[in-house]
Amino acid sequence: xxxxxxxxxxxxFDNAYDVLKERGFIEQSTNEEEIRKLLQNEKVKFYIGFDxxxxxxxxxxxxxxxxxxxxxxxxxxxxxxxxxxTGMVGDPSGRTDMRKVMTIExxxxxxxxxxxxxxxxxxxxxxxxxxxxxxxxxPGHQNKEPEAGKAVAVNNARWLRPLNYIDFLREIGTQFxxxxxxRAECFKQRMEREGGLTMFELNYMLMxxxxxxxxxxxxxxxxEFGGNDQWSNIIGGVDLTRKMAGKEVYGMTxxxxxxxxxxxxxxxxxxxxxxxxxxxSPYEFFQxxxxxxxxxxxxxxxxxxxxxxxxxxxxxxWEGAQLNTAKEIVAFELTKLVHGEEEAKKxxxxxxxxxxxxxxxxxxxxxxxxxxFMDGSIDILGVLVASGLAAxxxxxxxxxxxxxxxxxxxxxxxxxxxxxxxxxxxxxxEVISSRNNPSLLxxxxxxxxxxxxxxxxxxxxxxxxxxxxxLGKGIKINFGNGNVAxxx
Numbered sequence: 400x401x402x403x404x405x406x407x408x409x410x411x412f413d414n415a416y417d418v419l420k421e422r423g424f425i426e427q428s429t430n431e432e433e434i435r436k437l438l439q440n441e442k443v444k445f446y447i448g449f450d451x452x453x454x455x456x457x458x459x460x461x462x463x464x465x466x467x468x469x470x471x472x473x474x475x476x477x478x479x480x481x482x483x484x485t486g487m488v489g490d491p492s493g494r495t496d497m498r499k500v501m502t503i504e505x506x507x508x509x510x511x512x513x514x515x516x517x518x519x520x521x522x523x524x525x526x527x528x529x530x531x532x533x534x535x536x537x538p539g540h541q542n543k544e545p546e547a548g549k550a551v552a553v554n555n556a557r558w559l560r561p562l563n564y565i566d567f568l569r570e571i572g573t574q575f576x577x578x579x580x581x582r583a584e585c586f587k588q589r590m591e592r593e594g595g596l597t598m599f600e601l602n603y604m605l606m607x608x609x610x611x612x613x614x615x616x617x618x619x620x621x622x623e624f625g626g627n628d629q630w631s632n633i634i635g636g637v638d639l640t641r642k643m644a645g646k647e648v649y650g651m652t653x654x655x656x657x658x659x660x661x662x663x664x665x666x667x668x669x670x671x672x673x674x675x676x677x678x679x680s681p682y683e684f685f686q687x688x689x690x691x692x693x694x695x696x697x698x699x700x701x702x703x704x705x706x707x708x709x710x711x712x713x714x715x716x717w718e719g720a721q722l723n724t725a726k727e728i729v730a731f732e733l734t735k736l737v738h739g740e741e742e743a744k745k746x747x748x749x750x751x752x753x754x755x756x757x758x759x760x761x762x763x764x765x766x767x768x769x770x771x772f773m774d775g776s777i778d779i780l781g782v783l784v785a786s787g788l789a790a791x792x793x794x795x796x797x798x799x800x801x802x803x804x805x806x807x808x809x810x811x812x813x814x815x816x817x818x819x820x821x822x823x824x825x826x827x828x829e830v831i832s833s834r835n836n837p838s839l840l841x842x843x844x845x846x847x848x849x850x851x852x853x854x855x856x857x858x859x860x861x862x863x864x865x866x867x868x869x870l871g872k873g874i875k876i877n878f879g880n881g882n883v884a885x886x887x
Contacts, residue, residue, distance in 0.1 A: 415473035445622040450482035451509030458665035484559025524549035583631035611636030659694035685746035688730035
């Protein structure tokens with residue numbers, strides 16, 4: 400394989416179904432025993448659909464990616480369905496409002512970006528393609544069988560955009576009962592909210608069901624995977640495929656990525672947690688997982704890392720400081736998977752620098768403007784929110800009250816603690832040499848703070864802006880704000 404993220408030691412099972420079950424993924428399936436037998440006895444094509452609602456994958460997609468990686472590990476063929484057609488409507492599942500309608504140009508750009516991201520996680524047969532299907536009555540086909548162990552990618556715009564609406568309704572719409580559709584959870588929730596459900600969105604289930612039928616009919620896809628919010632759509636596809644193509648296919652859903660309180664994971668102070676370093680830096684990505692709740696960390700290690708289950712099971716008894724170790728494990732492993740080992744190490748070093756006097760070169764920075772300083776100061780809660788370390792003032796308050804905030808190595812316990820612009824002045828300076836004797840070095844103060852030079856004998860002297868401290872072994876320099884350096 401091009402990529403080999405998953406070690407052979409990840410499980411003692413050789414059936415992908417058993418591996419997914421023991422890692423805690425599986426929630427619902429149309430026929431559990433038949434699916435298990437199928438995955439044991441055959442190497443099958445399966446698919447997961449991704450609508451290009453943005454130009455990047457986010458952590459909400461991540462579990463689906465992990466599942467495809469497991470399936471490919473055990474010899475099955477992932478079919479990545481990119482929704483260039485369904486994305487023109489938008490899935491109403493789990494939504495309180497209608498999705499924004501995107502232009503075709505935006506959709507196409509997003510589709511292209513998705514494929515580039517999937518290339519990082521899956522090994523593709525790029526010679527494979529879907530051919531034909533210019534409408535509901537004209538089945539297509541694959542140009543060849545995918546290379547063994549390789550994934551393939553297909554865009555449902557290939558068969559959805561050419562559809563004639565009347566033909567689609569005559570052929571496909573007649574297979575769906577509107578009463579049954581409206582009982583589906585994805586529609587029921589919307590109908591109970593102000594604004595209701597549009598006819599536009601109601602077609603989404605038909606389109607997704609049609610996707611499954613087309614792929615089962617034209618290149619023998621046998622299973623659809625999806626989040627538990629996709630159950631009704633998957634059932635629709637299973638039924639339609641049996642009626643229209645005479646094929647027995649299966650569906651399986653997985654739990655969405657949620658915390659112990661049932662809330663969806665992946666939201667930061669800046670918005671979604673993206674899988675692209677330009678949108679979410681490796682450090683921010685690392686810190687997100689480093690700061691998950693104690694109650695969630697072992698679940699995430701089990702589901703989102705490829706550590707052998709025997710190692711994970713031993714962690715079930717961990718508590719206290721050991722859970723901090725577990726959080727660092729999950730943060731490092733996920734950052735390594737998404738951004739590579741080098742970036743994971745940098746992020747880890749940057750995070751550790753928060754709690755030590757070590758190198759903080761990999762720690763991100765935030766810029767405060769004059770507008771952040773009300774009446775010439777900003778309180779600690781404002782600092783945490785402005786820097787992105789807390790999503791809200793209430794979250795920042797809890798962090799301070801729980802003893803989790805330090806400034807310049809000093810723990811802050813007062814939520815009213817405030818800082819002026821001078822507290823954020825950098826210790827700017829330049830090492831210069833003597834004109835008469837280049838071996839003699841000095842440090843010129845280019846900042847607005849007065850520095851204090853402390854000699855080995857204990858005496859000290861202040862050096863304001865522009866003055867030069869002669870450097871010698873054992874001299875300590877206090878730059879202010881608790882920052883002290885020693886010449887060695």
